[in-house]
Amino acid sequence: MTSTPTAGARPDEVRRHNRTALLRRLHVAGPTTRAALATELGLNRSTIKALVDGLAESGVVEERLPRARSGAGRPSLLVLPQAHAAVVVAVDIRVDQVAIAVVGLGGEMLGRNSWNLHGRASEPDEVITHVIESTQVLAADLGVPTIGVGVSVPGVVRRSDGFVHEAPNLRWSRLPLGERLSAALGVPVRVANDAEIAALAEHLRGAARGSLDAVYISADIGVGGGVISDGVTLRGTAGYLGELGHMVVDHRGRPCYCGSRGCWETEVGELALCRALRLPEGTPRGAVVAELRALTTPRQIADVLGEFREFLTVGLVNIVNVFGPELVVLGDLFTALPPPLIADLGAEVSRRSLVSRAVGGTRVMASTMGSDVKLIGAAELAFEPVLDSV
Amino acid sequence: MSDPILEITGLNKSFGPVHVLHDVDLTVRAGEVTALVGDNGAGKSTLVKCIAGIHPTDSGRVAFNGGPVSINGPRDAADLGIEVVYQDLALADNLDIVQNMFLGRERGSGWLLDEASMEKAARDTLASLSVRTVKSVRTPVASLSGGQRQTVAIAKSVLWESKVVLLDEPTAALGVAQTRQVLDLVRRLAEQGLGVVLISHNMADVFEVADRIATLYLGRMVAQVPTRDVTHAQVVELITAGRSGDLGLARPESATV
Numbered sequence: 001m002t003s004t005p006t007a008g009a010r011p012d013e014v015r016r017h018n019r020t021a022l023l024r025r026l027h028v029a030g031p032t033t034r035a036a037l038a039t040e041l042g043l044n045r046s047t048i049k050a051l052v053d054g055l056a057e058s059g060v061v062e063e064r065l066p067r068a069r070s071g072a073g074r075p076s077l078l079v080l081p082q083a084h085a086a087v088v089v090a091v092d093i094r095v096d097q098v099a100i101a102v103v104g105l106g107g108e109m110l111g112r113n114s115w116n117l118h119g120r121a122s123e124p125d126e127v128i129t130h131v132i133e134s135t136q137v138l139a140a141d142l143g144v145p146t147i148g149v150g151v152s153v154p155g156v157v158r159r160s161d162g163f164v165h166e167a168p169n170l171r172w173s174r175l176p177l178g179e180r181l182s183a184a185l186g187v188p189v190r191v192a193n194d195a196e197i198a199a200l201a202e203h204l205r206g207a208a209r210g211s212l213d214a215v216y217i218s219a220d221i222g223v224g225g226g227v228i229s230d231g232v233t234l235r236g237t238a239g240y241l242g243e244l245g246h247m248v249v250d251h252r253g254r255p256c257y258c259g260s261r262g263c264w265e266t267e268v269g270e271l272a273l274c275r276a277l278r279l280p281e282g283t284p285r286g287a288v289v290a291e292l293r294a295l296t297t298p299r300q301i302a303d304v305l306g307e308f309r310e311f312l313t314v315g316l317v318n319i320v321n322v323f324g325p326e327l328v329v330l331g332d333l334f335t336a337l338p339p340p341l342i343a344d345l346g347a348e349v350s351r352r353s354l355v356s357r358a359v360g361g362t363r364v365m366a367s368t369m370g371s372d373v374k375l376i377g378a379a380e381l382a383f384e385p386v387l388d389s390v
Numbered sequence: 391m392s393d394p395i396l397e398i399t400g401l402n403k404s405f406g407p408v409h410v411l412h413d414v415d416l417t418v419r420a421g422e423v424t425a426l427v428g429d430n431g432a433g434k435s436t437l438v439k440c441i442a443g444i445h446p447t448d449s450g451r452v453a454f455n456g457g458p459v460s461i462n463g464p465r466d467a468a469d470l471g472i473e474v475v476y477q478d479l480a481l482a483d484n485l486d487i488v489q490n491m492f493l494g495r496e497r498g499s500g501w502l503l504d505e506a507s508m509e510k511a512a513r514d515t516l517a518s519l520s521v522r523t524v525k526s527v528r529t530p531v532a533s534l535s536g537g538q539r540q541t542v543a544i545a546k547s548v549l550w551e552s553k554v555v556l557l558d559e560p561t562a563a564l565g566v567a568q569t570r571q572v573l574d575l576v577r578r579l580a581e582q583g584l585g586v587v588l589i590s591h592n593m594a595d596v597f598e599v600a601d602r603i604a605t606l607y608l609g610r611m612v613a614q615v616p617t618r619d620v621t622h623a624q625v626v627e628l629i630t631a632g633r634s635g636d637l638g639l640a641r642p643e644s645a646t647v
Contacts, residue, residue, distance in 0.1 A: 099574070113570035114577055115598035118618040134570070141567030282618070284601040286421025290583035294392055336583075370518070371581060 015051075018043060020388040022051050026061065026081040027105055027383065028204055033066060035076035052079055060085040060105065060390055081106035086390040087144050089135050089185075090378035091151040092194070095169045095221040096285065098127060101372075102138045102146070103379035105390070107205065111138040112375075117170075124175050132184045147390070149181060149189040150382030152197040152374040154222050156240050162191030165240070168257050169221045190381045193242045194218055194374055195331075196233060198367075199226025201377030202329050206369045214327040215319055216367070217244065218374075219334045223265040227323055234323075245269065249314050267311035270333055276308045289336040301338050309341060316345060317352045320362050324355045331367040342366050393456035395420040395585040396441070396472070396554050401450030403433075403440055410436050414450070414611045416604055418554055418585040423576060425596040425617075426589045428606035429629055434589045437606065438556045441587075442474045443467040455553070470554075473547035477559040481539055483532040487524065488512045490531055491546045515549040516541075519578055537568030544575055547584075554585040561595065573599050593622050607632035612639050 009017075021041055026032060032040075038048045055061045059082060066078040083104025092099040099114040113134050120126060139146050155167025162178015182189040199208070199216035208214035208228065216226040223245030227234040235241050245265035246258050253262020266272060274283055277291045295301050316328060328349075330342065346364040349356050356362040367373055396418040403411040411433045418424050428434050439445045441452075443461040452459055454470050461467050467474075481490045488505075491512050498504040512527045524538055531539060540560050547555045557576065561569040577599050580586045590596050596603060597617060604614045605628040612632050620637070627634035 097577075111567060111571060112574050114574045116600075116617070118597065121597075137567050137570065141565075284422050284580070286423075286580035286583055286601075287419055288421065289581060290395075290420035291392060293583050371578065 016388065018047065019051050019054070022048070023055070023060070023081075023105075023387050023390060026079060027107070027387065030106060031078050031080040033076040033078050034063075037079065052077075058085075083108040083110060084142070084144050086147055086383075086386070087139075087142065088148040088150060088379055088382035088386070089139070089146050090375045090382060091131055091149065092374040092378060093127065093151065093153050093167075093170070094194075094374075095122075095154060098131065099371075099375055100131060100134050100138070101375045101379070102142060103375070103382075105383075107376065107379065109372075109375070110142055113138060122170055124172055124177075128177070128180055128184075131181065135185060146185070146187055148187050148382035148386045149185060150197070150378035150380070151177065151181065151189065151191040152194040152378045152381075153177065153191055154194045154218075154220065154224065156243065157191050157193050158240070159192065159235065162189055164191065188382075188385055190385070192378075192381055193224060193226070195224035195242050195244070196226040196235075197377035197381060198331050198373045199228055199329075199377075200233060200380055201369060201373045202331075202367060203228045204380055205376060206373065207329050207365055207367060208327055211325075211327045213323070213325045214329060215244075215323055215325045216329045216331055217316075217319075217334065219269060219330070219332045221270045223269050225319065227325075229323065244315075244319060247315060247318055249311055249318075264311070264315040268308060268315060272308060272311075273333065276304055285333070288333065292336045292338065295338050298340060301341055305338075305341060309345075313345060313348050313352070316349050316364060317356075320349055320353045320356045324359060325362060326359055328362060328364045329367050330364065331369075331373055332371070335366040335370070337366070339366075392420075393453070394418060395455055397453040398441065399451045399453075401437070401440060401452075402448045403436060403445060404448055410609050411440070412609045414606070414609070415614075416441075416587075416611060417614060418587055419602075420553070420585045421580055421583050422601040423580045423586045423588055423599050424602045424604055424614075425600035426587055426604050426606065427591070427593075427596060427625065427629055431608075432606040432629075433609045434606055435558055438474065438558050438587070438589065441467065441556060442472060468550075471550075471552045472554045472556065473550065473552040475540070475543045475547065475555065475557045475560055477562040481531045481543060484530065486530050487527045487534075487542050490542060491515070491549050495550075511549060512545075515545050518582075519545055519548060519575060535568060536564045537571045540564065540568075540572045541575055544572070544579065548579065548582070552584065554587070555579060556587045556589075558589045559591065560588070561590070561592070569595070593625060596625070597622065605629055605638070607639070610639070613637045 034048050038045045056063055062080045062082055063077045066075055083106055086105045087102055090101045090103050097114055097116050101112040102110045104110050153164055153167055156165040164172055164175040164177045166173045178189045178191045195218040198218050202208040202216050212231045214228045218224045224242050225244030246263045248260055248262050249264045250262030254266045255261050256263040256266050350361045394417045398416045401411055401414040426434050440447050443464045443466050488509050492508050496503050497508050509527055561572050573595055600617050602616055605612050613628055624634040628638050632639040
């Protein structure tokens with residue numbers, strides 16, 4: 001809402017604000033009864049009825065009698081968001097592949113695609129062309145116009161216009177990705193750092209739902225972090241915060257392309273895991289996962305991943321000390337780590353971190369959203385500015 | 391680095407006087423998509439059917455997870471955890487998704503099927519593959535699109551905890567967008583740590599999803615190379631001529647046929 005305290009809000013503004021709030025609630029939490037909507041939004045039941053009727057008339061929601069009754073009296077109608085009423089395109093650009101999905105209102109994925117980035121295929125022009133082409137194929141198949149695009153990039157991105165300052169693992173620099181995509185697709189395009197996007201997804205729909213302070217760690221070739229602080233994403237100047245992977249954990253360690261030495265990324269990223277597992281560089285993701293799955297006994301885990309675990313813990317202790325989160329979610333490749341290893345991390349961090357002990361033990365857990373977390377986050381990013389115009 | 395999940399060496403197969411596969415070697419690694427390419431009649435489908443135990447082989451060794459095994463029938467292959475998905479959408483139209491996924495292996499005791507547990511397992515499997523395009527697992531298969539049917543067929547292999555999935559042109563009967571969905575699923579299958587073999591005629595598809603390309607030429611395995619080391623043109627040459635530069639068959643003057 002644009003009104004300031006000095007100017008009173010006009011009724012249509014209030015109505016518009018309420019409509020967006022209701023739609024956002026349905027989009028994030030899924031089907032809800034009218035009565036629950038009234039309680040949660042703190043609005044009068046007749047206001048809810050008017051809003052829902054309006055949305056139902058334009059086909060954005062559907063109302064149905066709930067199957068299971070709760071409590072006495074006439075059952076409240078269940079309001080269901082209709083996926084096809086508003087669709088966005090989510091794009092997840094990774095170092096070795098691109099995934100793309102068409103996501104409807106309520107978060108349902110209506111179509112998807114992905115492809116490898118071998119050799120020339122990872123050049124910016126190739127990726128942009130392929131994304132545009134793929135978007136058109138998927139949108140044509142659905143027959144519903146796209147209203148926005150969200151893009152996740154493993155790099156440093158300016159939030160205001162989607163300018164990719166640097167994505168070193170892709171060898172991209174100074175690329176006006178947001179502008180180029182929106183010029184070609186004709187809809188608003190928002191671009192953000194991959195870890196920030198994943199943190200958003202975890203916060204809205206995943207493990208960090210309901211936590212006000214959480215950190216998400218992404219781990220592909222590069223390692224990054226997204227920080228939710230007091231319920232909102234922490235961004236730093238121009239949105240460049242998030243390079244947690246370049247925190248130095250061993251100042252005499254391996255040189256990193258960023259200009260420093262012994263960055264966390266060089267010790268816990270995909271290449272470090274490949275070294276620990278004795279796999280050649282550039283091993284496909286699935287093969288790394290298969291090798292990690294093969295580690296079952298505590299002895300094997302300690303032998304192969306001992307040093308890796310130490311560096312992982314050191315980095316986590318630093319992160320917990322700096323940001324003081326109640327929850328740290330490990331994503332991507334880290335979700336394939338042996339469960340006993342992950343289960344011990346929280347306790348080990350508590351032993352070494354004052355902050356963790358002070359907040360009653362920061363929980364450390366693996367993401368449950370699988371490899372789709374960035375697609376889900378990118379869709380939320382795309383929905384953010386357009387929900388009020390649905 | 392552990393042993394390949396499936397390794398075939400020196401496989402031969404004849405149909406009467408026709409020698410279809412000559413000393414074929416094939417290595418399938420867990421977590422990788424291996425594309426099996428070749429011209430019509432090169433022996434791709436025959437090779438897959440030999441691995442699946444549908445055709446008996448004349449000679450050859452099969453190692454599964456490092457240990458030698460013998461596959462004498464489809465049941466042996468299924469017991470090892472080898473599942474095949476065919477191009478012709480081999481599902482029962484009149485049954486719903488759950489019934490299809492558990493067809494012939496229903497859960498329950500005596501006359502009573504455990505519908506609730508089967509339905510939950512089917513739903514969990516689809517969720518683990520992030521399949522969000524199917525509304526209800528009780529939808530009859532007849533009403534699904536081609537892409538959704540292939541999705542169900544592939545999800546079946548995950549439900550049964552297969553180690554290796556062989557896909558014989560899974561996208562041949564599908565449109566553009568549906569093909570994309572299925573290939574995306576194929577890749578996610580590999581990312582879960584399964585060994586995947588994909589037969590395809592479409593070079594663009596192969597380059598988009600495969601980690602490794604195995605080329606058959608007139609019943610011989612001429613090359614198994616990582617996708618990032620070869621170009622489209624090289625693979626097309628391998629398919630049509632059996633060699634490309636120093637890849638593939640030896641030059642005719644030095645070869646003894």
